[in-house]
Amino acid sequence: MVIKEFDWISNKNSQVVIYGTTVGGKIIYQCLQNVGIKVDFFCDRSNRYVEFCGRPVKEPSVLRDNKNYKVLNALTRSFDSVCQYMKQIQYKEIYSCSNLIKDKRVEDFIYDENEGELVADFLEKYPIYASNCRTGICLPSLEVFITERCTLRCRDCSHLIPRYQNAKDYNIEEITENLNKISKMVERISDLIILGGEPLLHKGLYQLLEWGYQQKCIGTLTIISNGSVMPDEKLLSVMKETKARIRLSNYGKYSIKLNEIQFECRKRGISCFINDELWTDMGRIYNHNYTKKELTEIFTDCPFSYDLLLLKGRIYRCAHVAHLNNLQIINSYSHDSIDVADIIDENINEKKQELREYMEVDYLEGCSYCNGIKNSIQGIEPAIQGAR
Ligand code: SF4
CATH class of the missing domain: 3.20.20.70 (Aldolase class I)
Known part of the structure; x- marks a missing residue:
């Protein structure tokens, strides 16, 4: 399974799923909205939400039955763990969203009170998790x-x-x-x-x-x-x-x-x-x-x-x-x-x-x-x- 950078221009009509309902999911969702991409649903293994950013939240197991989704990994610490899961259910690729958040600042996003730190953390750490640090550790x-x-x-x-x-x-x-x-x-x-x-x-x-x-x-x-x-x-x-x-x-x-x-x-x-x-x-x-x-x-x-x-x-x-x-x-x-x-x-x-x-x-x-x-x-x- 490969990790690809999500290209929003060629994926205007794709079925897009965001994996992760933490603050990263919220950020990626807003980035996608800004470039005119609709999100089918969010995936999360916790049962915390039935809806997130106004979209339904489904169990990751639903991905097993349809391999046509473009799944965007919006997690940081669990980035690799999600990739391993996707590999296990035989997805050929999963998408990173580093380009979507490139050059973005905390103030570009709408978030809940007390989430500012988390947004800053996400913007800084996500690209590191996603790139898997190919040059060094x-x-x-x-x-x-x-x-x-x-x-x-x-x-x-x-x-x-x-x-x-x-x-x-x-x-x-x-x-x-x-x-x-x-x-x-x-x-x-x-x-x-x-x-x-x-x-x-x-x-x-x-x-x-x-x-x-x-x-x-x-x-x-x-x-x-x-x-x-x-x-x-x-x-x-x-x-x-x-x-x-x-x-x-x-x-x-x-x-x-x-x-x-x-x-x-x-x-x-x-x-x-x-x-x-x-x-x-x-x-x-x-x-x-x-x-x-x-x-x-x-x-x-x-x-x-x-x-x-x-x-x-x-x-x-x-x-x-x-x-x-x-x-x-x-x-x-x-x-x-x-x-x-x-x-x-x-x-x-x-x-x-x-x-x-x-x-x-x-x-x-x-x-x-x-x-x-x-x-x-x-x-x-x-x-x-x-x-x-
Ligand atoms: S890594 Fe293993 S021991 Fe640690 S919390 Fe997860 S399942 Fe439990």
């Missing part, structure tokens, strides 16, 4: 886990934080050393996403921001917080200096500092985004004993299968699998991650190749211990406290 984002400590004990935490006994902070020097090694292997990390646990509990967070800001290959710095801890004065001023942004998960009564943080950020011109998304239930942890075919299907269908996470000197494709290994609940790290702590000048090319191959794997052994999105309950209430 570009990571649209890399999550960095800095602390096991958290203020909450969420029952359905995908990072399994409540299972960490004697939770600890991770050493910032070690983290930057590993990031340094990764930067020898990749051309760019567009968004370095700092998370935990609750990263605002880590006293060395500002050092990581200062370091990250000086690195040429790192683009934006993003902190993910549960909105329960107020950053101190020092951290706020470093966030401002380093142009870091903060994404606050809105867990209602548990996000006790959410309004205060938002107020301080607005006052100081720090980018702050409130995330109201629901969670996905990955299920109880036990070996589902999936067949290889089932594993591949689950992984291909999973929107989290490209969430690269750096944890203790290894890069994992999925945070859930990373923590299952880190907690020694399973032992699949040799298949399910790559070692970056061992990068030296002499093995850079080998390690680049290893990363490329890792990005192509079609399942993680750790997926055996997960419901998988297909079988899971999507849209569950986030941050329910207590044990499972």
